Amino acid sequence: MGVRMTATAMLRGAALIGLLSTASPLAAGQLPDAVTKAGVLHLNIDLGEALAKRLGVRIEWTEVAFAQLMPALQTGRTDFILSGLSDLPTRHETMDFIDYLKSGAQFYTLAKSPLQAPEDLCGKKVGTIRSTSFPDEIRKWSAQHCEAQGRPAIEVIGGENTPDVRTQLKQDRIDAAVQGSENIPFMMSQEQGVFKPVGPAFTVVYQGIAFKKGDTEFRDAVADALQALIKDGTYRKILEAWHLPDNAVSGILINGEARR
Numbered sequence: 001m002g003v004r005m006t007a008t009a010m011l012r013g014a015a016l017i018g019l020l021s022t023a024s025p026l027a028a029g030q031l032p033d034a035v036t037k038a039g040v041l042h043l044n045i046d047l048g049e050a051l052a053k054r055l056g057v058r059i060e061w062t063e064v065a066f067a068q069l070m071p072a073l074q075t076g077r078t079d080f081i082l083s084g085l086s087d088l089p090t091r092h093e094t095m096d097f098i099d100y101l102k103s104g105a106q107f108y109t110l111a112k113s114p115l116q117a118p119e120d121l122c123g124k125k126v127g128t129i130r131s132t133s134f135p136d137e138i139r140k141w142s143a144q145h146c147e148a149q150g151r152p153a154i155e156v157i158g159g160e161n162t163p164d165v166r167t168q169l170k171q172d173r174i175d176a177a178v179q180g181s182e183n184i185p186f187m188m189s190q191e192q193g194v195f196k197p198v199g200p201a202f203t204v205v206y207q208g209i210a211f212k213k214g215d216t217e218f219r220d221a222v223a224d225a226l227q228a229l230i231k232d233g234t235y236r237k238i239l240e241a242w243h244l245p246d247n248a249v250s251g252i253l254i255n256g257e258a259r260r
Contacts (some may be wrong), residue, residue, distance in 0.1 A: 010060055011151050016077045046238045047229075048082050052227040066161070067131045070095070070162065075214055076193050080218065084180055087208035092255055096216070097208025098223050099253035101182055101244070104201030105137045109176040110169060111196045118199040119145060122174035123152030127165040130158030133205075134178045141202050170194075183209065185243035206249070206256060223259060 011071075049170050052058060069085060072078045074094060087097035107126065115124070122142070128134040135156050142154040157174050159165035168174045179187070181201040186196050209226075211219040227237040229250065239248050252259040 006209060031082075043083055044084075046241070047235070050229055050234050051167065051222060051225050054228055055221065066129065070166060070210075073210060076212075080222070081211055081216070084183070085210055086180075086206055087206045087210075087256055088133060089256075091210075094213050095210045096219055097206070097210055097225060097255050098219060098257060099206035099208045099249060100226060101207040101239075102184045102247045103205050103207045104179045104203045105134050105141075105205075106151070106184055106201040107178055107198035108187075108195050109178050109198055110118075111193055113196070115176060115198055116203065119149075119151070121154055121176055121198065122146035122149075123154070125155045125157050125173075126170050126176045126178060127157040127159050128173040129165060130180040138178055139202050140176045147210050155250060164181040180207070182244055182247045187245060206253060206257075219254075223254070225251050 012071075052165055053195070059223075066083075069083060070091075073081055076172050082100075082212060084103075085097075086103065087099050107121060116122065118141075126138055135158060138154055138156050145151075147153050157168065159168060162179065165174075165177050176198055184195070184197055189196075209222060211222075227234070230249075236245065236248060239245050244259050254260075
């Protein structure tokens, strides 16, 4: 799901047009109604709406698959991305990021599962979205904590999107799954008693608002708006509403570094 922003005001002489997107399209019937309508998007929607208000624009939501986010940015079909998109050094050649949320890959499973600790996953099937960085991160964790300790490797099972992975988990086709740590508290609050985390996040990464390299004027305008939301408390209120106060950033980060 994404956002096309239509200008209702001008900023620095240019109408603001952008796209805010989630990690995957929503799949009806696979989650409770409240989650199907919002998925793991509420934080992004609320933050996007707050940024838009600050910038003097309005938002129209559209649907975009995760795999199409970066191509859409590079081809000019969108001017920026606000999503579960990780700020990774490998992406800095073509994009700049305003980091708005601390995150990390985290294991989770069904609440009824006997699995308790991450090491219990050695030799198990773990699902995640195949088009993200999570598959490689799981394999790296497995190499260090499973194979290096003489235990069997985790078998990584790719899924098309988050609802697909959760369905595989509920149908016992996989033993556990990996999701960004910012999504799990909301997921657990919406389906109480269904899921549980397995250990803390095992990576540290920031989620970022992505801009095409060189689009610094627009990037800085959004960074100014986010800084204002942090200063007036709006940003923290949004995170608290979605059980994410521990994921807050304290100030503006550009490509993982404090804004100069």
